[in-house]
Amino acid sequence: LIILIKLFLGLPIIILNMKVLILAAGYGTRLAKDLEQTGQFPELKGVPKPLLPIAGRPLVSHWMDIIQHCPHTSDAEVYVVVNEINKESFQKWATDYPNVKLVSDGTTCNEQRLGAVACMELAINHFKVQDDITVIGGDTLFFDDFSFKSAIDRFNDTSCSTHGGAVVLCYQCADSATSKVGILEVNESGCVTSFLEKPSPDSTSSRNAC
Numbered sequence: 001l002i003i004l005i006k007l008f009l010g011l012p013i014i015i016l017n018m019k020v021l022i023l024a025a026g027y028g029t030r031l032a033k034d035l036e037q038t039g040q041f042p043e044l045k046g047v048p049k050p051l052l053p054i055a056g057r058p059l060v061s062h063w064m065d066i067i068q069h070c071p072h073t074s075d076a077e078v079y080v081v082v083n084e085i086n087k088e089s090f091q092k093w094a095t096d097y098p099n100v101k102l103v104s105d106g107t108t109c110n111e112q113r114l115g116a117v118a119c120m121e122l123a124i125n126h127f128k129v130q131d132d133i134t135v136i137g138g139d140t141l142f143f144d145d146f147s148f149k150s151a152i153d154r155f156n157d158t159s160c161s162t163h164g165g166a167v168v169l170c171y172q173c174a175d176s177a178t179s180k181v182g183i184l185e186v187n188e189s190g191c192v193t194s195f196l197e198k199p200s201p202d203s204t205s206s207r208n209a210c
Helices: 029-038 059-069 087-094 116-126 148-162 175-180
Strands: 002-006 019-024 078-082 100-104 133-137 165-169 182-186 192-197
Touching (some): 019 059, 019 116, 059 078, 078 087, 078 116, 087 100, 100 116, 116 133, 148 165
Parallel strands (some): 019 078, 078 100
Antiparallel strands (some): 182 192
């Protein structure tokens, strides 16, 4: 999940430095179940998905590399929404990043989770965000050819033409994967017309996964 959002239309349209929000308050219940059933990788038990080791480093640290090397976000504040159970783990991780600020959603189990939209609202209100903001799912993987700068450039171009709104990044998934992901349906202009949560492949022709 990657969404770039213009919050206040009264501000300048082109933003040189955006704020960044990383959603990391999930409980990884499916991963925990898989680890328990297979008995593999016991060292990963209880590790939040954004902190899972990828090439020897936490996944979210790779996102920090991209954020810090992008001219639009090199000096940006980075907000991370966590849950109360994993807060301490993220506090330890954040000691390497002075521009990272954490806020807990106050939940202690999966049944209490607020959801992505409520976590976005929590962070925006808590940190009094009044700038454009990029929202990143903390467990989102990316390929080496992903260009964060290009995504923000596209957002700026779109904001100039629409004077507000959001840009949602998506990728093409296989037919068999639609029931595992969120699917965006778009019109001829590329505007999102609906969001489908894990639909069957025969219920939509879209394969735009996010």
